[in-house]
Amino acid sequence: MFIAFRDEVADALSGALSGAGYPTDDLGIEQPPSDVPAVLASSVAFRLAGEAGAPPPRVAGEIADAIDPDSLTYVDRVETQGPYVNFHPSEAYFDATLSAGQDESFGHLDPRRESVVVEHTSANPTGPVHVGRARNPIIGDAVANVLDFAGYDVERHYYVNDAGRQMAVFTWAYETFEESELPEPERDRAEYEMVRYYRRGNEFLEEGPEAEVEAAEAEIAAIMQGLEEGDEATYERVSEVVDRVLSGMHECLLRLPADFDEFVKETRFIRDGSTDEVVDRLQDLPESVYEEDAWQLELSEYGIEKNLVFVRSDGTSLYTTRDLAHHEWKFEAFDRAVTVLGEDHKLQADQLRAALDLLGNDVSQLENVIYSYVNLPEGKMSTRAGTGVDLDDLLDEAVARAREEYEKRAEDRLREDDLTETDVERIAEVVGIGAVRYDIVSKQPTKSITFRWDEALDFEAQSAPYVQYVHARCCGILDEAGEAGAVPEEPPDASTLDAPEERELLLTLARFEGVVERSADELEPHRVATYTRELAEAFNAFYRECPVLRADGELREARLALVRASRHAVANALGLLGVAAPDSM
Template sequence: MFIAFRREVEAALEAALADLDYPTGDLGIEEPPADVPAVLASSVAFRLAGEAGAPPPQVAAEIADAIDLADADLVAEASTQGPYVNFAPSDAYFQGALEDAQAEDWGRLPDTGESVVVEHTSANPTGPVHVGRARNPILGDALARILAFAGHDVTSEYYVNDAGRQMAVFTWAYETFDESDLPEPGREKPDYDLVRYYRKGNEFLEEGDPEAVEAAEAEIAAIIEGLDEGDEETLERVETVVDTVLGGMRETLGRLPAEFDEFVKETRFLRDGSTHEVVDRLRDAEHAFKEEGAWQLDLEDWGIEQSFVFLRSDDTTLYTTRDIAHHEWKFETFDHAITVLGEDQELHANKLRAALEVLGNDTSRLEEVFYAWVNLPGGESMSTRQGTGVDMDDLLDEAVARAEDAVRSRVDDRIRDDDLTDEDVERIAEQVGIGAVRYDVVSKQPTKAITFEWEDALDFEGQSAPYVQYAHARACGILGEADGLEPALDADALAGEDERALLQAVARFPAVVEAAAAEREPHQVATYAREFVDTFNAFYRSCPVLAEDVDDDVAAARLALVEASRQTLANALGVLGIAAPESM
């Protein structure tokens, strides 16, 4: 409804400006303050005051008088308040919102016909997922979900770094050391099992006998060379390690949940020869030069002082070289490519973009979403580079344990402790605990550093997942206690201030999805959900649904509004990747 309302406003405003011989380029449409009884407002009078030679309030009145709403279905009135032109909704607007929000796919936008690949997480398969990666899979997964809900054909991709020195060291260590050489694994998971080999290997290379280290380095170099040449035997050796570790990492990421449609491996672009084809094309580029045996690109034309090395002096390729082939594959396969990256990767992204342009690629189809680091209490960074020794599994276990304590200690006004089985408590704790971590991360603007605080994340009354989840559970409780009362899709019976405010909030949901997808900002949905709960709670306090003194027709209409609210919250949480509990 909101999107259709906005289109009617745009059409009416453009027509009025054209009739008045005013330019129609910028309509100045925005959402008014909460205390203004309108759905949208226009500040266009500010822009036109100079041209009109009149103060903005006078221009606004002139425009409002020229607006013709004869063909409008959803806009009832255009009026002025100072320099603003306000647009009020019709009864059809509220009725449409109430009806549309009953659908399970409420808020989903029509198909755009555009395919989008969202690459995110892509942590190196060298051990358990670290909390330094927490923001990437949460932000990336939420963005992919929102884009899909906004009508795009989305593929979520995990780019697996299974080539290069790290994997060569890992493979050599796995084939060299015995179980007796290693400490006990931190968990009974394959990534915790194999990471012991990787750590032992690095320890040996740093502290081992020089002659033994030299021999080991020769073996490692042979693995690197075999990978770069696409040698099948070498690829299979490395694949054994990579796939085992990746299996454990996927289990951890699945708890968030961070879901992937494709796991695209670096070695794919060595196997098919595309990486070496990229090298040949780059060598012929006018920006290419060779220095100390290494082939590089001069990127000064792109404002980048640091050169781009694409072939080492030993004729082996780099991660960045293979990433060029990877991105050219993306351009061939998808209409648009989005990569979620930590803020420390901005230089790499800029160099990659420049190298792609050297090869003639249209990089307008490539986009990066950068994020700042998450900080632990006390300011310690959750950066993988700085490291804190905290694994993602530990963080999620702690979240669930704390949530279980909160659930067991909380007495709901409708659900007594003895109504909850242990199985119920465990289910709710998993939903609330994981949701708390996820919401706390995704609710912030990506470019802003955040400090993760348990007390805030698990606050049932604050700006948190439990606060939103509890409202959904409350709506489910009301619907479950209706005792045969059937919802009535009658917006005319919902004439109260809090009822209309809630209907307006419901109607906005598709537009929030649209904006969050277009601006690549999942936090917009999180903010909307939290504010929606405020509006729903105001309705809950002032508009009883099942009380004996409530007229049956009003109660039935309010019940339909509760269902519309429940569906809105369920879908808002769903696009954020957060569970919507039916009881808490």
Template sequence: MKEIIKEEVKKKILEKFNVDIEVNVDEPPKIEMGDFSVNVAFRLAKELKRNPKEIAEELVKDLKVEGVKEIKVVNGYINFYLDYEIYGRQVIGEILEKKSDYGRGEKKEKIILEHTSANPNGPLHIGHLRNAIIGDCLKRILEFYGYEVETHYYVNDMGRQMALVVYGIEKFGLDKEKKKDHAIAEVYVKINKYLEEHKEEEEKISELMKLYEESLEKNEENEITKKFEFAVNYALEGIKETLKNLDIEHDKFVWESSYVRNGLVKEVIKRLMETGKVIKEDTYLLSLEDFGIEKKMVLARSNGTSLYSTRDIAYHLDKLRNADIVIDVLGADHKLTAEMVKAALKLLGCEKEPEIVFYEFISLPEGSMSTRKGRFISADELLEEALKRAKEECEKRNVSVERDIALGSVRFNIAKVSPEKPLIFRWEEALDFEKVGCPLIQYAHVRASSILREANDSESLNFSYNLEKEEKELIKMLDKFKEVIKESAEKRRVHILANYLIELAKKFNKFYEKCPILKSEYKRERLALVKATKIVIKNGLNLLGIKAPERM
């Protein structure tokens, strides 16, 4: 309805004043003041040098909007009062007709979305968890909005960290009793400690990296490449198991070494050298001063081996050639690197650039983590704790959907916070059944399911009676779902949808408390509201990768 009001007001402004101006449609603080309000007369007053009240009154003189019963001017504001007999029938009718497709968009572009991409030197920790959950929710929302989305996990198999793991496996072996990514982490911690005490062996790590890259450039399969591939795949098996437990799947695992094998890294270095922006010191440095970046980008070591940054440019070049839009989900500590990659791509003549969704750090109240020192909270431990705590909460309430609640609580508690904000993961918030947690939304779905099971009538869309305030607010909130999907998809922000679902659950609970359903003379109309709410909650939770249980 907001979009319809906006378009009709814009048309009327063009017709009466020949001015093209953006119109914002807001909701007044109280429904008695109208369902929607427009303040455009105040902005037009400056341009037309007229009183805003006069402008507003002239605009509404013959303004008609389908589904609006009355339009009033109050102190320059234009307030719209909906005709719920028409509006309710339109909104609830559309939801009941479209069901799981309600809110779906029709975008056609292809997106390559990269997320998680943790180094395969240990298990995913809670920092990676924020990346993975933002990325997976975003994928679901973008696909629902109509985009073709291909998700990538970019595998860093060529860095020093993997050389350390390969050397560590040779020296210490692997604990075959442990989950594979945890066994790799154990080796990684051991080898770091060992090298602190045996610094003379550092050369062996550099030599391993050099031999691996030389083998890749020649496209050879030998003992070195097999050792690296074994170590990386061993870690990835454990990581994939964790992702599966989070209901997260990637379409492709793209190894950075593939760009050394296919020659794209060499092509990138050659083309950047030809720009005249490369300086040779101890390493090859790319000057990016023309882009306002003071720090130089290291392109290659003096021995000719490439660096992560160069391989990352090659990877982005490949993605940009194969998609309309490229999106990366990255920690805030990657901001400078991301700007450097964008600048290098411009030097290479790329007209497009990747979009970056940056997120701030996540921690537990206990504090920070370090994989190198073996001080971290793994995603596996967090999920295990979530299951334990969810089981305790379920036993208190005599319900048995602990996995749905545990996984939903972890995913939702991360998804609901804007990525720009640091996040401390608190269990009391995640498992909150009353105010801010996912169980509140899941329980609203269960309540709706229970009402519909108990009812023996079909629903009706005849909203011709005087609706209660709670019914009006619920209908408006259900209508807002399409707008929320659009905003979440176009702004690449999953917290918009998550916070909407909390508000929807609260509106539904108020409606349930204030408006009798099964014993009401408006039973069939209110059942339609219940059914529509159930559909929208389930659609929204699905887009956050969360189950909507039928019973609790």
């Protein structure tokens, strides 16, 4: 209902300003401070004071007087507070919110008929996903979820680096060393088995006999050249390694869960000739120079001092060269292209955008979400020597700690829950992994974060378990009332919900679709996380002050409808963040 309210306010303001002869290009609509009970306010009087020759409060009063609330559906009254024009909700606003909340799709926006490809993770297929990179799939998946919920046609892509030196080294090592020469894999999964070859190969290249290293380097160069020339046999050799490693990495990411519609290999853009075509066009640009035995692009006009090298001295292309062809393919197939990148890729992203612009592309189609990395406090997790902390390690520990917390809380309650071992494992998985995802996605991407277990798994504070418990509580109330899956035959009436806590919860529920819209527009899913905490606080205040099952008649039905709407909002908001909403905890 928030969007309908906002649109109605915009129309009313435009009419009032136009009638008074004022311009309507900037209405100054914003959400007022939390201590102001209005849904929206306008600061337009500040802008018009000079033109009107009157102080802002007088201009605000003139605007408010020109708006007739009786002609509006969702606005009950228009008042001024100093220079602000405040718009207060009508009973129809509360009724519409409560009614909309009975639908499981509550908060979902209308289709926009605009396609978006979200590329995220895209970690090189050289071994297990490291915890430092965990922010990429978590943010990327949440961005894609929010865009999808906001009405966009979304595809999720993983861009696979299968043409660089790393993959040539990996392929050579896999074909060279015997498994008997390798240590035991750290886990029984493909990427852990395969990474042993990669590590052994790099050790050999650093420490092996000079003549043998030279021979190995020649073979590695031949693999890279074979890929560049589109040699089918070379491609199949490399693909065997890439596909096996990628299958294991995908299994890890599914634990989050983060899934993909397509794994797009960069060799695709070598084999179809599009990389060569991009190179030809780049070489024809006036910004193109041949220096230090390599073709480079001067980008100083874009404020970028470092040249973009797009062809090496041996005639092979680079990752960014192939990525240019990749992005031109995305621009043809989709209306928008969103890429989630670590902060260490910012220069490369700037070079890519500048080169795409020079090649004649509409770079407004391209949007980047840049994030800082995840750190872990020293000594808080065991680290395998020389390998760092893998994402699997973090998720395993999250589940184990969630189970410990559950068992501790059950002991504190001095009772045994009527749950099977399978139930306990399910709850630990949902709460533990949900805590990791929520804690990471709830922070602004550009801010560096240190993951702390005591904060992530705090059932009493601003964390995933705190919000998940609200969903479980809603389910418990509806189960006890025998209305777990019920949908009212008649639209619920919000008029009986006049307690301050009931009104505040309705107002918070009404904001959900506005939060979805802004999160999608600004590619900032952390706004949804902030909203879930506000919603949980509003629900808990309602739960403390407004008995549901002990209420009678219409009040009981209205409160059950409010619980149902809260359950749908919490479930959908958590779903946007990739966090499960358990029925019990």
